[in-house]
Ligand SMILES: NC(=O)C1=CN([C@@H]2O[C@H](COP(=O)(O)OP(=O)(O)OC[C@H]3O[C@@H](n4cnc5c(N)ncnc54)[C@H](OP(=O)(O)O)[C@@H]3O)[C@@H](O)[C@H]2O)C=CC1
């Protein structure tokens with residue numbers, strides 16, 4: 001099995017680096033400054049245990065990698081880039097090969113299943129930063145990441161087991177589950193707070209905004225009849241396998257949405273996180289004004305080139321008071 005990782009950023013970079021260092025057959029598909037840096041000196045993986053340098057074949061597209069029947073594909077882009085990546089996979093000749101969505105939100109699997117038959121969902125608990133080209137910083141310890149994995153929309157199969165075995169040769173722990181989407185909806189609830197982290201400095205207001213976004217999200221999922229498993233701090237697997245640690249000389253940038261602003265990446269995932277709740281609310285007659293505001297705020301922060309944590313407090317207070 002060759003593992004092709006599409007999108008080498010915080011999550012894709014941590015997976016590619018650790019799997020390559022464990023001796024797995026890995027190919028990386030990257031773009032922009034990350035592609036140039038990887039071609040120059042490989043990938044620097046910084047963790048709580050120290051810094052390691054990983055080498056792997058690096059490609060500018062799946063077509064350049066040359067798709068093979070034994071390929072397993074890990075999709076590690078932000079959701080707003082998923083369609084572009086899927087189109088590239090189709091153009092490269094992917095058909096029946098398993099595609100695993102190592103992504104937040106719940107839209108990626110639907111986008112992928114429109115184009116390909118063999119789609120797998122992954123709940124990603126992997127706190128990592130990508131700010132500097134050629135380098136990723138992973139804060140999880142003792143494992144860098146833990147994952148729930150299953151076939152989409154449900155069930156498990158041999159491809160799940162094969163990938164789990166490969167992940168467990170590296171710095172990861174993963175479990176196959178019959179209803180992985182319940183776990184992904186639980187993770188979606190946690191990610192509703194990404195925008196609070198992106199918009200406001202740490203403090204009482206940020207915590208209150210985060211809590212209210214999650215509370216509204218939970219009520220909308222209930223109205224829509226959608227089950228969400230608790231994958232937050234109460235999940236005992238977190239304590240045992242993956243707590244957030246310190247990486248020497250690095251201050252954590254924040255959530256993946258904060259990183260998009262810090263890197264001036266030009267887009268943000270909020271429409272697929274808070275926007276998912278706004279969408280479900282509208283579909284099921286359960287208004288979600290705070291998440292709708294949050295999705296629009298993410299888009300505005302990108303459009304106006306706003307720095308992380310620069311939203312005026314009175315604007316957040318006004319949204320909370322509505
Ligand atoms: N960071 C984290 O701690 C966590 C992130 N997640 C989730 O994981 C997913 C990935 O997030 P994250 O790793 O943070 O994202 P990043 O932005 O760090 O990395 C994604 C990388 O994919 C690149 N990319 C996009 N489209 C393509 C393409 N067609 N071909 C090649 N490369 C491409 C991006 O390039 P460019 O920069 O040019 O856009 C970027 O370098 C998201 O759904 C996120 O919500 C889940 C848990 C934790």
Ligand SMILES: CC(C)(CO)C(=O)C(=O)O
Nearest residue numbers: 126127128254255256257
């Ligand atoms: C849970 C969290 C915040 C971990 O970094 C995450 O999933 C993200 O950054 O998108």
